[in-house]
Amino acid sequence: MPNTKLSGNDVANTHEETTSEVNAHESSHLTGSHQNNQAQTKQWQRLSPIAILFFAMSFIQGLFGQLIYIAPALIIGYKQITENPTLWLPIVITLLTVLAISAVLKFYYFQYRLSKNTIEIRAGVFKKSHTNLPFSRIQNVKLEQPIYYRLTGYACLQLDTAGSSKQEVKIAALPLAFAEALKKEILAQHEKHNNEDCSDDKKPLASTLSTHDTNLTSAQQETLLNTRSVKDLIIHGVTSNRIWIFLGASAPFFDNAYAFINEKLSNYGINLAAAFDLNTHSWLEVGLYALTITFLMMFALTLFSILGSVMTFYGYTLSKVGDKYIRRSGLFTKHEVTMRLSRLQMIIQKQDWLDMVLKRINLKFEQSGAKLYGASTQALNNKIMVPSITPEQSLQLINEVYPENNLSTVNFTAISKHFLVRYLAYMLLPLFAFCQSTLLYTAQYELAASLIVPFVFIGFLIVMRWYRWGYASDEHFIYVRKGYVGVDYYCFPIYKVQQTTLKQSIMMEKSQLATTRFILAAGVITIPYLSQNAAYQLLNKTLIQVESSDKSWM
Structure with a gap:
């Protein structure tokens, strides 16, 4: 068990002795140890040994992420490897040895400490790093519980700083109760910084932690905004286009897959080559065979997509505490993502063609540093997304976040022909x-x-x-619509815009047209082929409001 005492400064006044003892008791209850209040922040803490498992799993994930680069070598050497299976033995032994050594060394060299509302991290085996991260800079906090941590009562704490596009700090194997209390303290620092004097910074961290826990419990009750049933997740898996990504990634293995399937079917007396022979079968028969196999493949891939959807979003809840939105989900690995409303940059309402048929919407809340496009499971786990909701539920959530928006009633102007x-x-x-x-x-x-x-x-x-591409604006928001067969809607507050650009080619300039780009902390929104006057009016309106607004973009 790591020593995670949260004392910040020595308690000096005698009349505060009782309060200090209570805070010390609460801190020791979180960490599982009873120690002195003195000099704890000067001591570097190690993680629990179960963190070795986390570093090992991270190594395996990184290895699978590199498969795309070694796939050609595997395909070329597949025949030699199958003919000489003993070639696998030294490779497997080497990988397991590197895995074990890497995990142990990363665990050994990882240390952290907490002091004066700051977290410090020392990590790295060959390339050393020392991160000093004040709580006031942390904008996003995520709790993650892989299945092996859920069984042992531990969690991973991920901390993102303002405007970062990648994680800054990830601390593995913290006791769950301590990780949750630390998360609340970090989030409370923003309110404390805005609403209170800096004198509270002189209090011990354990004291402020227990105080903020009490305030959050009594004054800000968590409100449940949305849940997703297994039925909803199945619909999301069916409508999700991740199966096409899977097909694209599997393309180099099609030949081997066909050979394997053909061999297995031959054992049951089914000959694919003969079934598709135009010399013995008509075009209609061959077409029916191809259509049947296509449907079977699509069915199998859809099952994989449904499985991925359920694993990612099982037990989904979206709730609100004060100005913070919390998403929890995950079947094997439980994820908890917290987002402050001030960090929200835009909302995206996405509908593929099948979503439109089933009248479902995928609603995304894009934060600072988020990527607008990304279909990986890890990307989905790190953002707040509400999968396969009805239009009524989507409108309710959008109005909850942006009460002044007119997304459902605004009239879009089409781009030029x-x-x-x-x-x-x-x-x-x-x-x-x-x-x-x-x-x-x-x-x-x-x-x-x-x-x-x-x-x-x-x-x-x-x-x-x-036909899909259009734009609109009102006093507070800019709205963009685009898509192909499906349709996506983007809505963002004007004051969130950080930069604007206007582009004109020679042909566009002759036709009095222009392309505008709005750069936000969450990404870039482009509106092409506007009339030149409309483009200048939209950009001038944006720049005037950004300059005159006293609201912060984060």
């Missing part, structure tokens, strides 16, 4: 004409005919892209 002229007349049609003329000249008539369908489909997507 010059967007179609550029991508259809100047790009797609010349390319189509060149390909067709080349194929017809070389007498490849069947290939020329087959190219018509993909070109028509691309043209359809370009038209839908233009």
Whole structure:
């Protein structure tokens, strides 16, 4: 058990002795140890030995993340490895040895200490690092409980600083009660900094911790805003497009997968090559076989997507305490993400085509330093997202966060039709004409005919892209709509904008058009092909409000 005493300064006054003893008792209850109040902050603390397991799992995750780089070597050497299975033995032994040594060394060299509302971290085996992070700089706090920590009562604490796009500090294997109390203290520092005098900084950290815990419990009760059932998560898995990402990542292994499946089916008397032989089967039969196999593959991939959705969002709750929003979810690894309202940069309402059919919406709350695009499980775990909610639930949550928004009633202005002229007349049609003329000249008539369908489909997507793209604004917000078959809505307060740009090509300038970009702490929003006057009016309105507003962007 790590020594996690939270005393900050010696207690000097005799009349405070009783209070000091109570605070010391509360701190020792969190840490599991009873020690002196003196000089604790000067002592570096080690993690619990169970942190070795966390570092080992991190090593394995990093190794899997590098598979894309070693995949070609594995594919090339697959036959040799299968013919000589003993080649795996030294590789496995080497990896296990490196894994064990790396995990133990990372655990040994990781130390932390708390003092005067500051957390310090020393880490690194070969490349040493020393992080000094005041609580006042921490903007986002996340608790994470892998399954092996849930069984032992430990948690990982992740701390993000203002505007950071990656985690700053992650402390593994803290006692759960201590991690939760420390999280509350960190979040309370912002309110304390804004509402109280700096004299409280002179109190022992244990004292301020217990005081803020009491205040949060008595004055700010947690309000439940939304939950997700297993049915909702299944719908999210079905509508999620992560199966296409899986297909793309699996492309290098298609040949080996086909050979493996063909071999297994041959054992049951099924010959795929014969089933697709046009010499013995008609086009209709081959088409039906292909359609059947496609549906079976899609069904299997959809099951994987549903499994991923349930694992990520099981037990989902979104709640509110004061100005803080808390998302909890996870089947095996339990995640808890806390976001202050001031850190929220924009809301995104996303609907793919299947979401539109089922009347479901994925609602995202984008924070400072967040990436607008990212479909990895880790990215989903680190942000506040409400999966597969109804339009009514989405509107309720949006109004909870931005009471003055008009997203549901605002009228969007479409971008210029010059967007179609550029991508259809100047790009797609010349390319189509060149390909067709080349194929017809070389007498490849069947290939020329087959190219018509993909070109028509691309043209359809370009038209839908233009049709979906629109913008609007009111006194407080800018709204952007875009998509292809599905539709996404972006809503952000004008005062959150940190930078604006206006771009014009020579052709756009002649047509009195411009493209605007709004840069926020959460990313960049682009509106192309506006009329030049509308672009200048929108940018001037934004800059005037940003300059005159006394609100902080975070």
